[in-house]
Amino acid sequence: MNTLIYKILLITIFIQHSFQAKPPNFGIDDVRPFHIRVLRLKCLDTPYKLISLKACSVKLIRNEPTRIFLEFDMPTTLDQMFVKFNVNYKINHSYRPLLIDISTELCATLNQKPGVNPAADYVLDTIRAHVPQAVHACPYGGRYYNFSDFSLDEKYFPSTIPAGDYRIDLRVTDQRNVTMIHTQCYMAVRSKGIASLSMLDW
Numbered sequence: 001m002n003t004l005i006y007k008i009l010l011i012t013i014f015i016q017h018s019f020q021a022k023p024p025n026f027g028i029d030d031v032r033p034f035h036i037r038v039l040r041l042k043c044l045d046t047p048y049k050l051i052s053l054k055a056c057s058v059k060l061i062r063n064e065p066t067r068i069f070l071e072f073d074m075p076t077t078l079d080q081m082f083v084k085f086n087v088n089y090k091i092n093h094s095y096r097p098l099l100i101d102i103s104t105e106l107c108a109t110l111n112q113k114p115g116v117n118p119a120a121d122y123v124l125d126t127i128r129a130h131v132p133q134a135v136h137a138c139p140y141g142g143r144y145y146n147f148s149d150f151s152l153d154e155k156y157f158p159s160t161i162p163a164g165d166y167r168i169d170l171r172v173t174d175q176r177n178v179t180m181i182h183t184q185c186y187m188a189v190r191s192k193g194i195a196s197l198s199m200l201d202w
């Protein structure tokens with residue numbers, strides 16, 4: 001049991017360190033020593049009251065990055081969106097929550113000028129690089145969002161991430177805690193070279 005807590009703590013620290021700041025090689029090709037593969041995207045607690053979900057899936061393509069499909073109609077508009085984000089890491093065949101548990105009001109972040117919060121800037125820049133139409137000032141909604149047919153590009157990620165299997169949970173709600181969307185994304189991070197980044201085999 002102590003070994004498990006120790007692993008969770010160590011991986012948490014590694015990941016927190018990795019994502020602290022925008023890497024100096026942000027957006028530059030062929031520098032990451034790992035591959036990220038999205039394996040599955042699930043939307044939980046459907047149907048939603050605030051959006052009408054049209055697509056929530058991935059398409060796995062051999063030797064190519066996974067294509068992600070997320071599409072929804074959002075007739076209502078929101079001035080405040082509360083996001084809860086947590087990272088789970090597979091240890092001994094089950095996903096364990098790491099000590100990364102972010103809860104924040106998204107509109108304050110989206111409406112903020114760049115430079116105020118460098119970590120938020122990094123996250124928003126990364127999202128913008130993949131789905132530009134997702135990042136805009138609030139109010140959010142009142143339109144159709146089509147984030148379909150994109151894939152994660154490793155060049156926007158930190159220079160090192162612990163290898164292993166991840167599950168990223170994301171839940172967005174309105175101010176009354178009504179779920180707008182609740183997703184789980186399963187990802188595998190594998191080292192490219194001989195030098196193993198793996199923490200699975202200790």
Ligand SMILES: *[C@@H]1O[C@H](CO)[C@@H](O)[C@H](O)[C@H]1NC(C)=O
Pocket residue numbers: 001003004092
């Ligand atoms: C891994 O899981 C097995 C079976 O569930 C258990 O017997 C073992 O103690 C676990 N090991 C660790 C390090 O948690």
Ligand SMILES: *[C@@H]1O[C@H](CO)[C@@H](O)[C@H](O)[C@H]1NC(C)=O
Pocket residue numbers: 071146148149
């Ligand atoms: C959303 O975008 C995808 C990929 O570009 C496209 O195939 C799909 O038809 C679009 N959906 C709508 C409703 O326009």
Ligand SMILES: *[C@@H]1O[C@H](CO)[C@@H](O)[C@H](O)[C@H]1NC(C)=O
Pocket residue numbers: 177
């Ligand atoms: C919001 O809803 C979720 C899911 O139903 C629940 O787990 C959580 O405790 C609620 N939070 C608050 C602050 O009521």
